Amino acid sequence: MQIRIIATGGTFDKEYNELNGELFFKDTHIADMLRLGRSHVDVAVESLMMIDSLQMTDADRQLILGRCRDVPEERIVITHGTDTMELTAAVLGAGLSGKTVVLTGAMVPYTFGSSDGIFNLGTALAFAQTLAAGVYVAMNGRYFLWNAVRKNRSKGVFESVARSEETAG
Amino acid sequence: MQIRIIATGGTFDKEYNELNGELFFKDTHIADMLRLGRSHVDVAVESLMMIDSLQMTDADRQLILGRCRDVPEERIVITHGTDTMELTAAVLGAGLSGKTVVLTGAMVPYTFGSSDGIFNLGTALAFAQTLAAGVYVAMNGRYFLWNAVRKNRSKGVFESVARSEETAG
Amino acid sequence: MQIRIIATGGTFDKEYNELNGELFFKDTHIADMLRLGRSHVDVAVESLMMIDSLQMTDADRQLILGRCRDVPEERIVITHGTDTMELTAAVLGAGLSGKTVVLTGAMVPYTFGSSDGIFNLGTALAFAQTLAAGVYVAMNGRYFLWNAVRKNRSKGVFESVARSEETAG
Amino acid sequence: MQIRIIATGGTFDKEYNELNGELFFKDTHIADMLRLGRSHVDVAVESLMMIDSLQMTDADRQLILGRCRDVPEERIVITHGTDTMELTAAVLGAGLSGKTVVLTGAMVPYTFGSSDGIFNLGTALAFAQTLAAGVYVAMNGRYFLWNAVRKNRSKGVFESVARSEETAG
Numbered sequence: 001m002q003i004r005i006i007a008t009g010g011t012f013d014k015e016y017n018e019l020n021g022e023l024f025f026k027d028t029h030i031a032d033m034l035r036l037g038r039s040h041v042d043v044a045v046e047s048l049m050m051i052d053s054l055q056m057t058d059a060d061r062q063l064i065l066g067r068c069r070d071v072p073e074e075r076i077v078i079t080h081g082t083d084t085m086e087l088t089a090a091v092l093g094a095g096l097s098g099k100t101v102v103l104t105g106a107m108v109p110y111t112f113g114s115s116d117g118i119f120n121l122g123t124a125l126a127f128a129q130t131l132a133a134g135v136y137v138a139m140n141g142r143y144f145l146w147n148a149v150r151k152n153r154s155k156g157v158f159e160s161v162a163r164s165e166e167t168a169g
Numbered sequence: 170m171q172i173r174i175i176a177t178g179g180t181f182d183k184e185y186n187e188l189n190g191e192l193f194f195k196d197t198h199i200a201d202m203l204r205l206g207r208s209h210v211d212v213a214v215e216s217l218m219m220i221d222s223l224q225m226t227d228a229d230r231q232l233i234l235g236r237c238r239d240v241p242e243e244r245i246v247i248t249h250g251t252d253t254m255e256l257t258a259a260v261l262g263a264g265l266s267g268k269t270v271v272l273t274g275a276m277v278p279y280t281f282g283s284s285d286g287i288f289n290l291g292t293a294l295a296f297a298q299t300l301a302a303g304v305y306v307a308m309n310g311r312y313f314l315w316n317a318v319r320k321n322r323s324k325g326v327f328e329s330v331a332r333s334e335e336t337a338g
Numbered sequence: 339m340q341i342r343i344i345a346t347g348g349t350f351d352k353e354y355n356e357l358n359g360e361l362f363f364k365d366t367h368i369a370d371m372l373r374l375g376r377s378h379v380d381v382a383v384e385s386l387m388m389i390d391s392l393q394m395t396d397a398d399r400q401l402i403l404g405r406c407r408d409v410p411e412e413r414i415v416i417t418h419g420t421d422t423m424e425l426t427a428a429v430l431g432a433g434l435s436g437k438t439v440v441l442t443g444a445m446v447p448y449t450f451g452s453s454d455g456i457f458n459l460g461t462a463l464a465f466a467q468t469l470a471a472g473v474y475v476a477m478n479g480r481y482f483l484w485n486a487v488r489k490n491r492s493k494g495v496f497e498s499v500a501r502s503e504e505t506a507g
Numbered sequence: 508m509q510i511r512i513i514a515t516g517g518t519f520d521k522e523y524n525e526l527n528g529e530l531f532f533k534d535t536h537i538a539d540m541l542r543l544g545r546s547h548v549d550v551a552v553e554s555l556m557m558i559d560s561l562q563m564t565d566a567d568r569q570l571i572l573g574r575c576r577d578v579p580e581e582r583i584v585i586t587h588g589t590d591t592m593e594l595t596a597a598v599l600g601a602g603l604s605g606k607t608v609v610l611t612g613a614m615v616p617y618t619f620g621s622s623d624g625i626f627n628l629g630t631a632l633a634f635a636q637t638l639a640a641g642v643y644v645a646m647n648g649r650y651f652l653w654n655a656v657r658k659n660r661s662k663g664v665f666e667s668v669a670r671s672e673e674t675a676g
Contacts, residue, residue, distance in 0.1 A: 011359060016452075018445040019494045021349060021361065037288030038276055039310035040326055107207055107356040112450045114354075119206030122291025125310050130299035141208035141294050156357045157209055180528060185621075187614040188663045190518060192528065276525040281619045283523075325526045375626030376614055377648035378664055445545055457544030460629025463648050468637035479546035479632050495547055 002042045003128050004073035005030055008064060008088075009051040010081030012106040012117050025050040029110045030079065033118050041125055044073065053081025053088070053105075061091040068096055075128045076101045079121070082158075085137055086149055093135040093146030102128045104138045107156055171211045172297050173242035174199055177233060177257075178220040179250030181275040181286050194219040198279045199248065202287050210294055213242065222250025222257070222274075230260040237265055244297045245270045248290070251327075254306055255318055262304040262315030271297045273307045276325055340380045341466050342411035343368055346402060346426075347389040348419030350444040350455050363388040367448045368417065371456050379463055382411065391419025391426070391443075399429040406434055413466045414439045417459070420496075423475055424487055431473040431484030440466045442476045445494055509549045510635050511580035512537055515571060515595075516557040517588030519613040519624050532557040536617045537586065540625050548632055551580065560588025560595070560612075568598040575603055582635045583608045586628070589665075592644055593656055600642040600653030609635045611645045614663055 007013060007028035014023040028047045048067055049060060068076055080088055082105045089103050104124035106117035124138040135146040139158040148163040176182060176197035183192040197216045217236055218229060237245055249257055251274040258272050273293035275286035293307040304315040308327040317332040345351060345366035352361040366385045386405055387398060406414055418426055420443040427441050442462035444455035462476040473484040477496040486501040514520060514535035521530040535554045555574055556567060575583055587595055589612040596610050611631035613624035631645040642653040646665040655670040 011356075014359075016446055016450055018349075019491070021352075023359065033288075034310070036283060036285060037310060038285045038308075038326070039288070040328075041310040108354055111452065112354055114205060114449065116205060116207045119202075119208070119287050119291040122288040122310065123295040126292040126295030126307070126312070127299060129312070130296060138295070139207075141203070141206060141210035141291065143295070143298070153357070157207070159209075180525075183528075185615055185619055187518075188660070190521075190530065277523055280621065281523055283618065322526070371626075372648070374621060374623060375648055376623045376646075376664070377626070378666075379648040452543065454543060454545045456626050457540075457546070457629040460626040460648065461633040464630040464633030464645070464650070465637060467650070468634060476633070477545075479541070479544060479548040479629065481633070481636070495545070497547075 001075065001129070002044060002073050003125065004071045004076045005043050005045045006064070006067060006076060006078045007045070007047045008049050008053075008056075008078060008080050010053050010079060010105045011109055012079050012081075013050060014109040015111050016109070023109070028079070030121070033110060033121050036118060037122060039125070041129070053084040056081070056084055056088065061088050064088060065092055065095045068092060068099060068101055074099050074133075077121075077124045077128050078103045080105050082107065082139065082151055085139075086146075086151060089135055089137050089146035089149065096135060098133050100128055100131050100133050101135045102131070102138050102143070103136070170244065170298070171213060171242050172294065173240045173245045174212050174214045174248070175233065175236060175245060176214070176216045176248045177218050177222075177225070177250075179222050179248060179274045180278055181248050181250075182219065183278040184280050185278070192278070197248070198286075199290070202279060202290050205287060206291060208294070210298070222253040225250070225253055225257065230257050233257060234261055234264045237261060237268060237270055243268050243302075246290075246293045246297050247272045249274050251276065251308065251320055254308075255315075255320060258304055258306050258315035258318065265304060267302050269297055269300050269302050270304045271300070271307050271312070272305070339413065339467070340382060340411050341463065342409045342414045343381050343383045343417070344402070344405060344414060345383070345385045345417045346387050346391075346394070346419075348391050348417060348443045349447055350417050350419075351388060352447040353449050354447075361447070366417070368459070371448060371459050374456060375460060377463070379467070391422040394419070394422055394426065399426050402426060403430055403433045406430060406437060406439055412437050412471075415462045415466050416441045418443050420445065420477065420489055423477075424484075424489060427473055427475050427484035427487065434473060436471050438466055438469050438471050439473045440469070440476050440481070441474070508582065508636070509551060509580050510632065511578045511583045512550050512552045513571070513574060513583060513585045514552070514554045514557070515560075515563075515585060515587050517560050517586060517612045518616055519586045519588075520557060521616040522618050523616075530616070535586070537628070540617060540628050543625060544629060546632070548636070560591040563588070563591055563595065568595050571595060572599055572602045575599060575606060575608055581606050581640075584631045584635050585610045587612050589614065589646065589658055592646075593653075593658060596642055596644050596653035596656065603642060605640050607635055607638050607640050608642045609638070609645050609650070610643070
């Protein structure tokens with residue numbers, strides 16, 4: 001059972017530009033992180049886009065949805081900025097069926113010392129191997145159904161919300 | 170749903186003694202690791218023993234088994250040295266029922282820069298939330314049933330083996 | 339021989355705010371860094387200001403100059419943003435005599451994994467113990483007289499320039 | 508002014524073997540460390556031996572002495588295990604003249620998270636650029652003349668001792 005990992009950017013993959021003091025994207029660090037974790041999960045990694053999730057458009061989300069449909073794998077991990085992770089999860093949740101998709105990200109870039117990225121990637125890979133078909137967010141060690149999660153921006157933590165009536169499967 | 174985390178030692182929790190250049194145990198780093206992972210999983214952490222798994226005796230394994238039975242939680246993560254993890258898993262697998270127990274560890278101490286510990290703890294916590302009752306080893310991003318796993322010592326990797334006839338559930 | 343360490347901020351002491359993705363100042367990390375370096379140099383550490391050196395005003399520089407005059411120590415290390423380090427060095431070089439002052443900083447915040455901060459602090463402390471009275475910049479493992487240094491912004495490296503005629507001692 | 512850096516091993520360059528849990532030597536990390544420090548000091552790095560300083564023989568020390576004489580540079584940094592650093596310093600101090608030699612090391616391997624190695628390398632490079640001809644130990648942010656230093660093994664700290672009469676220059 002191979003798992004597809006689709007990188008889209010987010011804090012997870014940001015780096016520090018020491019010439020101007022700004023954060024930017026170069027490449028995804030997923031391969032490095034899997035090496036650090038001594039992962040032997042059978043994965044195919046692809047970098048679909050490398051953007052801040054606040055810049056993510058509807059077209060980008062449709063691209064992600066299309067990619068989830070097109071790849072042969074039935075189990076998918078998506079790395080994503082945390083700010084709009086619930087929006088992308090909603091698009092995937094409404095538009096996809098028969099696949100297990102787990103979105104994850106990080107509050108601190110992987111390249112910084114204190115990142116939660118490697119922990120989150122571990123949980124996401126594990127949830128992707130074990131959860132039934134559906135779209136989930138994996139953050140803070142927990143998993144949430146796509147229509148029952150929100151990021152608490154003041155605390156920087158993902159939490160459960162009552163499942164939205166109109167969208168629940 | 171609370172998860173019990175039982176620390177028993179292993180490379181996971183070893184530290185470097187800068188006075189004599191030897192590795193030793195002080196306290197478990199699980200609380201630090203959960204903080205780094207921004208974990209909001211409901212957990213109770215206890216340090217049952219702090220030993221190298223090569224030094225672990227049958228009595229120690231019975232102690233771990235007894236503790237798994239006694240704690241109120243039905244989902245348990247055990248951090249453990251990798252060298253005899255499969256032995257302890259076998260004792261638990263044969264002696265315990267109705268609980269989900271996930272053993273994990275690390276190839277490199279958490280306090281060293283290049284540890285797989287935080288990744289492994291992430292996967293173990295996720296597997297403990299999602300797998301059915303049973304005893305598992307979570308290493309290298311994967312999970313293995315207690316009677317179908319062995320550590321490949323020359324590669325430092327856990328791999329599947331044909332499930333042992335006499336012990337398979 | 340006690341050395342005064344005066345923190346003024348700069349990239350050196352920036353931290354990542356995981357709630358909004360911006361860099362900010364809290365406290366100086368000099369005490370942590372000295373602990374990491376197992377330093378037994380006799381030092382007095384003070385945090386005079388905690389600002390980005392691009393925001394530093396003439397008044398701020400006069401404050402630093404005054405502080406260098408007032409402290410009893412004859413050897414001083416100043417941590418400072420790299421963008422205007424040469425400007426502060428020039429103010430100190432023109433206004434101070436009889437003391438050894440070494441300015442240093444970092445291209446990457448200490449709290450990020452790949453910081454040059456601890457290396458630079460080591461060099462600055464060593465130069466402060468050995469150089470004659472004068473004002474110096476210590477970056478990239480080297481030291482430069484205050485009137486013979488400039489930051490090459492495109493390379494992110496400090497380099498020697500011909501000593502300015504009018505200011506040279 | 509080029510500086511010669513001679514690596515001889517020691518805790519500084521030890522690595523963790525995750526297959527057997529033992530520390531071992533592969534290559535020196537000096538190039539990596541200089542890169543981390545964004546060093547632009549003009550250096551030539553060589554790895555003369557890669558051993559624990561407790562295993563260092565008189566022949567090894569003569570080899571180091573010979574190498575210090577032979578290299579064209581007048582300023583030399585030697586990385587060395589801390590346990591017998593003062594012995595090698597004494598051999599060099601008695602047998603070498605006209606060159607500035609600075610020995611340094613680390614209490615914790617560079618590859619571990621909490622190493623003092625990069626701080627020490629910074630101080631050693633700075634001392635090598637500024638101190639007069641002589642043989643010195645640079646540890647704990649300080650420098651010591653070769654005949655006035657000893658490692659306090661119970662504290663893991665280098666400290667001054669009264670200069671030995673018979674050997675003082």
